[in-house]
Amino acid sequence: MGQKVHPIGFRIGVIRDWQSKWYSDKRSTYTELVHEDVKIRRRIEGMRDAGISGVEIDRNANQISVTIRTSRPGIVIGRQGKNVEDLRKELEKLTSKKVRVNIVEINVPELDAKLVARSVADQLERRVAHRRAMKQTAQRTMQRGAKGIRIMVGGRLGGSEMSRKDKEMQGQVPLHTLRADIDYGTAEARTTFGQIGVKCWIYKGEILPERASAAASAEATAEGPAPAIAPESVRGPEREGPAPSAEALAEATGQPRRRAVAPAAQPGGESLGTGARTETEGGVLTEAEAQSGSSVQLSDEREGSPGGAADAAAHEDRAIEKVEAVADESGSEAGQAAGDAVSVETQTSDVAGESTSPEAEALVEEATEAGTSPAGALPPDADAPPSDEARPNIKEDEA
Template identity: 50%
Template sequence: MGQKIHPIGFRVGITRDWESRWYAPKSQYRHLLYEDYLIRKTIKQRWYSAGISRIEIERAANIVRVIIYAARPGQIIGRGGQGIEEVTRAIHKALHPNKPDLRIDVEDVRNPDTDAQLVAENIAQQLERRVSHRRAMRQALARAQRANVRGIKIMVAGRLGGAEIARTEWDRVGRVPLQTLRADIDYGFAVAYTIYGTIGVKVWIYKGDIPITERRILLSSITTPETAFETPARPARPAGGERTAGPRRRRGGPRRRGRGGGGAQGQPRGNAQGRGQPRGRKEREPETPPEGETPIDE
C-alpha cells in the first residue's frame, strides 16, 4: 500500500555496486562498519557545501582508501592539495585512537542535475531560504529534462508553506519504473530545517536500462558470468516417450465427499443410476404375478 523500498539497496549486487568494499573477520566487522559511518559523517558535515554525492570506502590490510564524489571538488582539495591533509586530520580525529593509512581521492560529478542526492540537497537548501516548494520542484524537473534523463520524480513532505497540518506533494516527468531491476534508478534524500519544522525531500531519477553485459560483470563476484542469467534446463525425458518406472502420480487433490463425489470406497461416483443412463424417472419393470395366478392378457 504505497510503501517504497530503497531503490539502491534493492539493486545492490544486480545493477549497483557496494559503497563499502572490504572483508573482515566476525570479531572486527562491527568496529570497521562503525568506522565507515564516522568517516562518512565527518566528511559530509564538514564539507557539505561541496555538494558531496556519495563516499566509497575500500580497505586492504591497514590501508583505507576513501573516494569522494563531489560537485565542487575544489572546496575539498584546496590550494596545492592542502585540503586533502585537512580531510586526513579530521578523519584521524574521528577515529581516535586508530590511525589507519588513509588514501583520499576526490572525483568530480560532471552533471549535478542528474544526481539524485545533489538534486534533493539543492531543493532542501531552497526550502530553507523560504523558496516555494512548487517553484523549487518545477525548476529541478526542468533542469533534469534538459539533461536528457528518462524520468524524474520529486516528493516533499512536511509543513509545506507553514501549514498547520503536514502533507505530502509530489511531481513527476517521464517514467520511473521502480520494480524493474535492470532500470538504472538513482535515489537521494535530504532534510530541510525550517522555522516550521523539518521537510523531507526524496528524488528518484531514471537514467535508462543497464545492458546485460554490464550486469554480468557486476554479478561475476557472486556467480560466474556464464550462469548469471541462465535458467536451469529441464531434465530430458527418456527416449521413445517411455515413462520411468515407479508409481503413477494422480493429478488433482484428494477426492471430496458430497454431491456427486461418491461415498465410501467401492461405490460408484455420480448419481445412483450409473453412467450411460438418462437422468429422470426410472423405467418400470414388468410385474411378476404372484404364485398360483394366471397373467391377464390385455
C-alpha cells in the first residue's frame, strides 16, 4: 500500500511556515489552545460562499490575531463591516479573549489548491460530469501560470453502484522535491448519491529555503557586484587624472628613460653589424649589451646627482672602448671569413693547376678592407669539380 505524506506538512520549516504561531510549555494550556484553534477555524470556514482558503492564528499575551485569506473579501466584511464585526464578537465570546480580525484578499484564486478543489466540488453538486469539471478546471489553472496540477475525485461518480476514483493531471507535480512550491487542498461534494471527495495539488515552481535565500541576498547586498579589474595588490593604487608621461616616470623612479634607435651606418652603406641600439638619457646601449642587462652611461645630466665632469669623461672613455671592441670583433670575424675564402680558393687552384683570377683577388681585397664577406668573393668555379686535365695530377699526388 502506498504511504502518503501531506505536502504542506512535509515542507513546514523548509519553504512553508506554520498556520498557528504561538508557544505553550504547559500540557494543559497547550491542549486548551489547540481546541480553541480548531473551533475558530471551523467557525470561519463554515462560510462556504466566502471563498475561504486559509486561517492563520497568532497569539500574543491575552490577544488573538486571526488572518483570513479569502477570494471574496466583500462577503466576509459585509456592508459597512457588519459581518466582520459580528464575527469578531462571536470569536471573543468563544475564546473569552480579545480578538483582532484581518482580511487578506487572494488575487489569483485559480492558483489556490483549496479554492480549485472547492470549485470542482461545486460543479459536481450541480451534476456536471466529473471528467468535464476536472479538465476545464485544470486548463484554467495552467493558463494562469501554474507549472503542473493534479486533481483526483473519489466516490459514486455518475451515480454508479460501486465507488471509484478518477484523476486529471497536466504538467508536472514533483511531490518528493522539498524546494518545490506545491499547494494542496481538499473539498467535499454532497450529492444525492453520497459524498464525493476532491483532492488537488498545484505546482507553482521551485523556491529556495528562506534561510538560504535571505543569506544569499544579504551577502550579495554587502559585497556588491564583482569587480572586473585586478585587485589593488596586483595593479597598485588607483590614480586620478591623465596617465603620467615617460619623463615624469623617469624622474619618479630615478631610472633613465629609454627609446629605440636605428643602427648607425658606415659611409659605404653597410651597418656596423652590432644590431639595433637603445638610447637612454644617460647613454647608448648596443643590442648585445641590452640583452645582457649591462648599460653604459655616457653622461649624467640629472640635477643633484653625485657624478661630475670626471665621471662623465670616464664613462665616455669606457663606452668608446666597448664600441671599438665590438667593431674589432666584427671585423676580425669578417677577416677570418675572407681568409678562409682565400685559402679555399688557393687550394682549389693548386689542385686544378690554375692561378687565381684577378677579379677574385680584387673582390677578396675589397671584402677584407670593408670587414665583410660578400657573396661574390669566390670564383664561380671554386666549388666545381676539377676538369679532366687536372684529374691525372690528382691521381699522381695521391700516389
